[in-house]
Amino acid sequence: MIRYTSYREDAWRAAIERALSTQGSPSYTKLHSRQLVGGLILVYVRSDIAENVSAVTSTSLATGLLGVMANKGAVAVRLKYLDTPLTFVNSHLAAFVPNSAERNAQFRTTTSQLLFPLSSNDGADQRDEWSSCLRPDEARPAGAGASVWDCDGLFWMGDLNYRLDATREDIDALIRRGDHQALLAFDQQQLRMAFEGFEEGALDFPPTFKFDAGTDNYDTSEKQRAPAYTDRIIYLASPLCPIAVERYDSHPAVLLSDHKPVSATLRLPVRRVDRVKRQRIAEDLVASLGADPTGLEELEPAEVELVPGPELKFQKLEHGLSATLTLDLGNCSETATAWSFVPRPDSLDAFPAWLSGDAFPQVSLSDQEQQHPRVDSSEDDKTDKQHLVDAVDLLDKLETDLGSVSHDFGGGGTCDERSDDEQPIAISSHIRKPVATLPPASASARTGTGGRDSSPATAYAAAACLVRILRTLPEPVVETRLYEAAIRSDSREAAYEVLHSLKEVHANTLLYLVAFLRILLRQQTSPDDKAYLLLRLALTFSKVLLRPPPRPPSRGGGSGEEDHLQLSEYYAPDGIDPGSVPRRAKEFVAFLLQEEEEPKAA
Structure with a gap:
């Protein structure tokens, strides 16, 4: 060519x-x-x-x-x-x-x-x-x-x-x-x-x-x-x-x-280097180390002291609650020393899955200057209650009626199947509360909504709160085991098949959310506005309802156990272009939000 x-x-x-x-x-x-x-x-x-x-x-x-x-x-x-x-x-x-x-x-x-x-x-x-x-x-x-x-x-x-x-x-x-x-x-x-x-x-x-x-x-x-x-x-x-x-x-x-x-x-800033001064500083640094300029000698490791030590003991540990232990690491020598938490010879990680640690900073100073590493007895996978504290504080500011919302899921095949004598499952009040700011879906065509504010502004505020809550959950509403099935869904029926495969509390929570989002859609009078809102809701909620599953680390020969799994930001099932995942996730939520078509008259 x-x-x-x-x-x-x-x-x-x-x-x-x-x-x-x-x-x-x-x-x-x-x-x-x-x-x-x-x-x-x-x-x-x-x-x-x-x-x-x-x-x-x-x-x-x-x-x-x-x-x-x-x-x-x-x-x-x-x-x-x-x-x-x-x-x-x-x-x-x-x-x-x-x-x-x-x-x-x-x-x-x-x-x-x-x-x-x-x-x-x-x-x-x-x-x-x-x-x-x-x-x-x-x-x-x-x-x-x-x-x-x-x-x-x-x-x-x-x-x-x-x-x-x-x-x-x-x-x-x-x-x-x-x-x-x-x-x-x-x-x-x-x-x-x-x-x-x-x-x-x-x-x-x-x-x-x-x-x-x-x-x-x-x-x-x-x-x-x-x-x-x-x-x-x-x-x-x-x-x-x-x-x-x-x-x-x-x-x-x-x-x-x-x-x-x-x-x-x-x-952007640019620099001009004084090469004579730079060379003089380099020579002075080498001389200050007492080393041969032609080849630096390896320095002896610094002497450090761990307080308390040598064993680490938490004062009180309770199931489901985190505990924190602060340590002092003192440098007893005259040499600044870099340090960090390192894995044991038989492990890939410095901490087991239930333990985490932070060090501030990672350079140990001389002259008795101390730092405070922190060891935390809980991993990121905390309970729902712990993860939702900040979101609940936000929701508590909403002055709303906590009445129930109508479970209108648009026809057969879209509601949780349960016999008449079974008790309905309790959905977390943290999810129910913002939804309950709205009147029942069936009340939208009537006057008198029990004193609840049915304005679009209230509905959108509730939706924003829901996004905040859902983002904090350690396990997404659509369980990670069904992530691939959700991403591969190519129809409303396939999406609802995924929904009915969820655990009961997950399925009911998702149905509850779908009902709420449909209320928002029904408030739109213009077909163009409704189509645009459907697109935005599906796009926004797909990011918090779905989360890719973990996978083994990309480097090293790990054991493959769950302790060594990490979340893959760009995960895509086999045969699916990672670039198509956002679109597929959006389509999955859009399928759930579709109203079931009414049967045509004979």
Whole structure:
């Protein structure tokens, strides 16, 4: 494939320089450029500060078909401004909704293989021992030079091609409402499965793809491809170089293609190093340690004292209640010593599942300065009562009638099946209380609701409280053992099959919540408003009703016991794209909220 022709660069350079010339002073100078087929990066610098830029170098990498074709890939430029190394990457990743895993793989290939040669216009090796590295543990490209991580600021831009994994209908509804934050719940890139740790300005503009070329209309072709935020500018910075986003916009007036371009203004501090002073400080530090400058001797470990010790004894332990023990760790030597809790030789973890510990800080100071590690006799998996204390305090501020709410579940197959002589299950008052602020569903068409406030504001306040409560539960309402079945539900019937497989208290609580949310929906008089509210409720409650199951740690050869399980943020069942999980979870809740269709008259 032809990898380079100057036609594209010449056209863009002429357009950019023409635009810059109309801005008046100061003037700009082209610093560098790099192209790979359709991928192009141009770097301009203000003429009055151009002398501050050095060590400019560039590279490119093809990641397309078979890993070698240049229809997909990256072009990048690395430079120093004063003594701050910066890296700029423009990349084009794989297209189409199901290919998020391929996009993630192309990102990892780029970071592990993109190599900047040592610059010829700067006498110093930019990878000396003082150079910053954003990810020192990541795989490095072979050869002499710098990786994308060898800098204080990494700026990644281009057609990253991550999509909104939702239906065209849902996306269009949110765009019409200007609800851009809700759209991001379906954004594959926001899952950070590849760009972990990267940051981005607020996406307070509509999706930038896919438009009918030359228009402001999203795809009207037969394919009706869903809009998406494919065009992004993200960044990763070292603590020495905090980046502030001053502006992040799209430019819908540009009609050149089926994308709308984005731009950003970012501000960051830069540094100038006094190399003579730095070398003198380094020599003084080595001398103060009494070590041979050619090779530091290993220091003896510091003498420390644990108070109380050597055994740890809690004063009082009761079943179901947590207890805390504070220890003093004293450093009896004259050397500052780093320390931490470490696992026993026969264990992967420093603590058993029922015990946790914190240390503040993790450096033991000399001269009898003490720190206070804390050991807690309860793990995160506390009882419902303990988890709900804060939420209940909030709910107690609601002045409401605690009457019962009508259990209207829209027909057969959607209510808990129980014989007439059985006692109804008691639903926690913490769940019942906000719901009880509303009149029974059957009262919505009558006057006189028993003194209860039936206004939408009260209903939404109750919903907000419910979200807070549900988020605190150690076990979600939809049990984790049924998470996969819920995610795979593709119909109302399948969703209710999951519901009826729940434990009794979980099933009744979920039915109770469904009844409440249907009351909110019935308050909407406009079909469009009702459809939009259904979308928002399903999206919001799917995040608190469903929770992925734990899995074994990704590294190490653990025993596989539950003590060593951790929650997988990006878990997806086999055969399901992780990027589709938010959409599937939303659809599961939406299926539950659907009213059962009334039988048609004969």
